[in-house]
Amino acid sequence: MTNKPPKFDPSIFMTPEYWLDPYPALKILRDHYPLYHDAEHGQWYLTRYDDVVNAFRDNNVHYSNRLYADFMGIVFGTTMMQFDGTEHTQRRNVVAPEFVGKKLETLLPIIEKNTQELIDKFTLQNAESIAESIHQQGEVDLIDAFSARLPVKVIIDMLGLPQKDHATFNEWYPAMMDGLTGNEEQRAIGIQANQAFHRYIDRLIDERSVTPGDDLISRLCVAEVEGTRMDTEDIKAFASLLLVAGGETTDKVIASMWYHLMKNPVQLKEVQKDPDLMDRVFVETMRLTAPAGSQTREVISPVQLYGQTIPVGEVVHLSIYGGNHDDRVFKDPDEFNIFREDLYFGRDLRTGYYEGGQASHLGFGLGKHFCVGYQLARSEAVIGSKALLKVMKDPQLKPGTQARAHTASPFLEVPKLELVYEPA
Numbered sequence: 001m002t003n004k005p006p007k008f009d010p011s012i013f014m015t016p017e018y019w020l021d022p023y024p025a026l027k028i029l030r031d032h033y034p035l036y037h038d039a040e041h042g043q044w045y046l047t048r049y050d051d052v053v054n055a056f057r058d059n060n061v062h063y064s065n066r067l068y069a070d071f072m073g074i075v076f077g078t079t080m081m082q083f084d085g086t087e088h089t090q091r092r093n094v095v096a097p098e099f100v101g102k103k104l105e106t107l108l109p110i111i112e113k114n115t116q117e118l119i120d121k122f123t124l125q126n127a128e129s130i131a132e133s134i135h136q137q138g139e140v141d142l143i144d145a146f147s148a149r150l151p152v153k154v155i156i157d158m159l160g161l162p163q164k165d166h167a168t169f170n171e172w173y174p175a176m177m178d179g180l181t182g183n184e185e186q187r188a189i190g191i192q193a194n195q196a197f198h199r200y201i202d203r204l205i206d207e208r209s210v211t212p213g214d215d216l217i218s219r220l221c222v223a224e225v226e227g228t229r230m231d232t233e234d235i236k237a238f239a240s241l242l243l244v245a246g247g248e249t250t251d252k253v254i255a256s257m258w259y260h261l262m263k264n265p266v267q268l269k270e271v272q273k274d275p276d277l278m279d280r281v282f283v284e285t286m287r288l289t290a291p292a293g294s295q296t297r298e299v300i301s302p303v304q305l306y307g308q309t310i311p312v313g314e315v316v317h318l319s320i321y322g323g324n325h326d327d328r329v330f331k332d333p334d335e336f337n338i339f340r341e342d343l344y345f346g347r348d349l350r351t352g353y354y355e356g357g358q359a360s361h362l363g364f365g366l367g368k369h370f371c372v373g374y375q376l377a378r379s380e381a382v383i384g385s386k387a388l389l390k391v392m393k394d395p396q397l398k399p400g401t402q403a404r405a406h407t408a409s410p411f412l413e414v415p416k417l418e419l420v421y422e423p424a
Helices: 010-014 016-020 023-032 049-057 068-076 085-098 101-128 132-137 142-147 150-159 163-181 184-210 216-222 232-263 265-273 275-288 320-324 374-391
Strands: 035-038 043-046 139-141 294-299 303-305 308-310 315-319 392-397 418-423
Touching: 010 016, 010 035, 023 320, 035 308, 043 049, 049 315, 049 320, 139 142, 142 150, 142 232, 142 374, 150 163, 150 216, 150 232, 150 374, 163 184, 163 232, 184 216, 184 232, 216 232, 232 265, 232 275, 232 374, 232 392, 265 275, 275 374, 294 320, 315 320, 374 392
Parallel strands: 043 315
Antiparallel strands: 035 043, 139 418, 294 315, 303 308, 392 418
16 A cells, blocks of 8 residues: 555635745655645646756747836836847846956945945944944844845946935835735835836936946946847846845845854854855855745647646746755754755856865846846855854844744745844
């Protein structure tokens, strides 16, 4: 008598309990339903690492990104995420050099400057008793004081926008993010926020097309690949995408890095002794609790897998959470371990497997749609967190704090990450 696989109810995907801890449900799918069809909602799920990697690599053969126009395009306008083939390559080649290699070196001082400004403000508040509670008690909500502010400040500098309007941008980008996954009211608010942002930068694009500076908007106005330039709508849509993806993703990663360190004090001690280990903290955090749980693809030619056929036109979820927690690839995948030997900690994460059997995390996607801003996010998170190490001695979660790792949840409010520490 054979054991029947456990039943799986897809309604769990729409519950707060799933978003608090999606990994038990995804393990059931990996072990028993590696290609799962949610017939009620007309969607398919891939949850094993190898299958997700293969689907990420398959661009314009079986899978397409064009469905991103249905939800991202409504809020942001046309972005390169929704294109495949030549159109995607041309647009990506215009912007990608701004985020990798030597180009990143010009941004590192901006990251360091913004990080240090926040650290200076942080410590100045202690020294001058501007925030008496922080000065006297040595405590802070790390998200409100740091992780939610640093990425937007960096992006504002990159785009050449005035820092005096930081508060306005900080209102726009969460509204735009909510517009992607929320209800009709949230979508309408997201569209309004994006339109306001576009009106804000319209004049700047006109000015910098004529007299470009060294900011990213200027560079995009004049950048050209094989005779192709980004038009005004392209630039505005990309700026929106950068503001939201760069702000929201890096914000969550920094907060999650510190959450995991607080929960693993032995590893925190190692990082305090060698701050360069913070880079490993970033990579392991992206594996364990990536900011986004999945990416979606539209099937453009039939997919044969596990005795099933996914027809043309169907939507497939490539589970980042599922692949990153696949115990076929990662030992003890639900544990935080910056010294694990099966995870690739190097700088390039595009391909999946590496020599020696190490596997890269899937948090930034793979292949042609690998996130162009990953080096920027990695530098922000690592440089910012190393700077925090210098000013917080023996940081701990404040007693009673209901902290959790930060993931993209449509149901749960962003929790606080309140730390208590002795000012260094």
